[in-house]
Amino acid sequence: MENKLDKEVKVGICGLGTVGGATLKLLTGENSDEIRRRAGASISVSQVATRTLNHSQVDGIPCVGTDPFAVVNDPSVEVVIETIGGYDPAYQVIKQALSNGKHVITANKALIAERGNELFEVAQKSNVVLAFESSVAGGIPIIKGLREGLAANKINWLAGIINGTGNFILTKMTSDDRQFNDVLEEAQTLGYAEADPTFDIEGIDAAHKLTIMSSIAFGIPLQFDKTYTEGISEITPEDISYADELGYKIKHLGIANRSLSGIEMRVHPTLISKAQLLANVNGVENAVMINGNAVGSTLYSGPGAGGDATASAVVADLIDIARHKIARSESPIYPSLGYQTMYEDAQILNIEDIKTEYYLRIPAMDRVGVMAKISSILQTHGISIEAVIQKEPISEIVPIIILTHLARERNLNLAMNEIESLEEVAGAINRIRVESFEV
Amino acid sequence: MENKLDKEVKVGICGLGTVGGATLKLLTGENSDEIRRRAGASISVSQVATRTLNHSQVDGIPCVGTDPFAVVNDPSVEVVIETIGGYDPAYQVIKQALSNGKHVITANKALIAERGNELFEVAQKSNVVLAFESSVAGGIPIIKGLREGLAANKINWLAGIINGTGNFILTKMTSDDRQFNDVLEEAQTLGYAEADPTFDIEGIDAAHKLTIMSSIAFGIPLQFDKTYTEGISEITPEDISYADELGYKIKHLGIANRSLSGIEMRVHPTLISKAQLLANVNGVENAVMINGNAVGSTLYSGPGAGGDATASAVVADLIDIARHKIARSESPIYPSLGYQTMYEDAQILNIEDIKTEYYLRIPAMDRVGVMAKISSILQTHGISIEAVIQKEPISEIVPIIILTHLARERNLNLAMNEIESLEEVAGAINRIRVESFEV
Secondary structure, X not given: OOOOOOOEEEEEEEOOOHHHHHHHHHHHOOOHHHHHHHHOOEEEEEEXXXXXXXXXXXXXXXXXXOOHHHHHOOOOOOXXXXXXXXXXXHHHHHHHXXXXXXXXXXXXXXXXXXXXXXXXXXXXXXXXXXXXXXXXXXXXXXXXXXXXXXXXXXXXXXXXXXXXXXXXHHXXXXXXXXXXXXXXHHHHHOOOXXXXXXXXXXXXXXXXXXXXXXXXXXXXXXXXXXXXXXXXXXXXHHHHXXXXXXXXXXXXXXXXXXXXXEEEEEEEEEEEEOOOHHHHOOOOEEEXXXXXXXXXXXXXXXXXXXXXXXXXXXXXXXHHHHHHHHOOOOOOOOOOOOOOOOOOOOOEOOHHHOEEEEEEEEEEEOOOOHHHHHHHHHHHOOOOXXXXXXXXXXXXXXXXXXXXXXXXXXXXXXXXXXXXXXXOEOOOOEEEEEOOOOO | OOOXXXXXXXXXXXXXXXXXXXXXXXXXXXXXXXXXXXXXXXXXXXXXXXXXXXXHHHOOOOEEEOOHHHHHOOOXXXXXXXXXXXXXXXXXXXXXXXXOOOEEEEOXXXXXXXXXXXXXXXXXXXXXXXXXXXXOOOOOOHHHHHHHHOOOOOXXXXXXXXXXXXXXXXXHHHHHOOOHHHHHHHHXXXXXXXXXXXXXXXXXXXXXXXXXXXXXXXXXXXXXXXXXXXXXXXXXXXXXXXXXXXXXXXXXXXXXXEEOOEEEEEEEEEEEEOOOHHHHOOOOEEEEEEEEOOOEEEEEEEEOOOHHHXXXXXXXXXXXXXXXHHOXXXXXXXXXXXOOOOOOOOOEOOHHHOEEEEEEEEEEEOOOOHHHHHHHHHHHOOOOEEEEEEOOOOOOEEEEEEEEOOEEHHHXXXXXXXXXXXXXXXXXXXXXXEXXXXX
16 A cells, blocks of 8 residues: 555545446535544545536536546546446546555445455555455445454355345335235335346346355355345245244345355345344345354345445445555555455356245145145145145135245255146245244 | 465464363364365464363363463464453453454453444454454354445345344243243253343343444444333243243344434344244344345344354464465455444434333223223324223232334333332333344
8 A cells, every 4th residue: 555644535426326326426525524523634626537427416526527537547537436337438447546556435336246356456566455345235244254254153044135226125025915926116116126127136246246246255255156146026925924833924135154165145035033133134125144153143234225325335345545655554454355365166056956845826726635645746846834824715726825945946846846747736846945043 | 364375373272261261172173174275275273272271172282371462472372362351351351452463352341342443443453454354253254245235235224133042031931831930040041141131131231232233334433321211020920921922032132323303223122023033033042133225134044153153263263364364465354343444423213212002001990990091101102003902800900901003102101100109000111123134
């Protein structure tokens, strides 16, 4: 890091959308005295690039333009905040800034999850920080918690509600007994969901965040392509109601787990006990539960999105960088992913190799003996039943709800195929994984 | 910090009780590879002092004795872990270690809250770190969260369940409808409460922790003597049941609040809405909710005590120090209380100057007109009523339960005095404060 005596940090911001705009406001607004006292340096925004130039938005900033590379190539800028989003030109902007010896702060979870390995290498070569607290769970300082606060632990597992849109939809479906598509439309009207909601509801956004947290938890390189992803669009109010009857809520979770056979990274709807604090995190809130072998289980919750909450994390990264500068560190204090030496060859399990409990909703015909046939198939595959719900038939098809004990997913898939091919079963089984996290 | 190339950090531990013993185990046990990879240095315990020498406990440690000053005066020791507890000799041990230019890590909340101002000054003069993550909320990285993760925020308020013993007692009283003394005895049998439980049940331990968090939240010097403290021994199962009827749970909270007129620091039983996540933190668990002006409300929960959880925080501090050493910082990165320049003259409010809502249980005689008299007194003092519960009389005395709107405590005290002197009121009013935290 630079060895200057003047206690000022010069910042350039690329992108003035929701997060970039809120960051600029936070740095220049009523908190600036508090930020200066905490950082031990005044932080001045000296360069801004925005696609749609609106001078009133950047009142008092000396250099404003539309070219992000003008920011990253300005020799006076020490820290670049990348809030452009997307893959290009964000990737090039970050890479160029790092190569130029500037610290970079980004909220870009897709970029970190998919191309972080390369970018962290560039940062290391240039001896600068690439900080990304705001990329996971918005304003909740979860990266810092994992990388520093829990650094003495072997992390056993973590499980998080890390997509506010999905949690809003499931919460509304639960509280108002409404269909998925109906609530999705409301979320779009309210601005909680994009016009194309795929990233949120199919779990891709959550998988990006899970990929990042898994690397910090287990010291493994970022491996987004090995993260299993399943969305929430198949969840019905009936499933939510049966889950409730069994003592569970359905949440869209990102789960990372370390077992003897390898590491699991998976995003999918999950039944969790209503008694869990995590089950009571509602609406657009995010929460992450982390289990370490020394500390036990801790939980972190709060606003997972929104300009101000995300800017809170961006500026926290900035204050950290300022503090490092004041202390005249010769190199970044924290390895990007928390490890000076990573576990490069840790095995990531295929989803078929995981072991968990399952909720099955089987559309069975109202005929004698069907339950016996289903039980027998499950037994053949070594799967035992924990609970069953079978209601009075109201039509020809009567759903059978089964909660299994722990089973290997490969075995469950075989059993599901056989059950679905029974002539007494009228369609596809709805299968939801069940997790019982120790507190 | 020292400018060595050998990547090793030599640690001395003073005190091998619950926390010290767990710390030694954590550093030398199965996590040591993970800790070395995260710290970028191997951490070796080179000196240990324990009051009751038991050689099997410190197998493999070269220097073991009973004199903590032998540890702090050993030139090879770079970091001293103080897990003796209490005021003396812990204070002298820490001070001597800091003066000798050694970093110090302590779990001693009483010492930090009551004598931290002096100790931090010594640390600053010696250009070393005095770290105390483990002093508040055990394994939850709440100091780091406040001081670093939320550093961009003006903290508006924080509220925490920060004493596991008290929360265990209130949880059991609630779930099992039992009396305070009865549950206290059970807590003592289980080892959750000390033989002399005063520190826990009277809120002194919580006040120590609240004092520390308040300083970091607001950038003010530690002022334990200005923290208002009220215990839980007056809470009855009846209060818990009335609170439940009104939609609340009773929790023993430490609350720090910043208003226009000043800063509040107070520990007392509190009614909070059942819908709050904080209300659902049960048993010996701790949780802290923090509201910042950028991030909104975030919550942190987990094990607030126990050897392993506390050792997790002690070793996290140690890894931070090792990382700073590897990065060759010239001075500590983080100011002890998070501010390079404090707000020295911020005003701390007297409890009579706070404004909150109140729950009142008034032991009234079953006579005509008593409710009218009470209402009139409250009205005279500008206090309006939000809800009332008055049950069928089962004896001569019928409790009247009143929930007020926001009122100044000074006014409420005057009103309570007048109500208690009514001839229709048979004894002291039980008053519990009510807080409605925005999420």
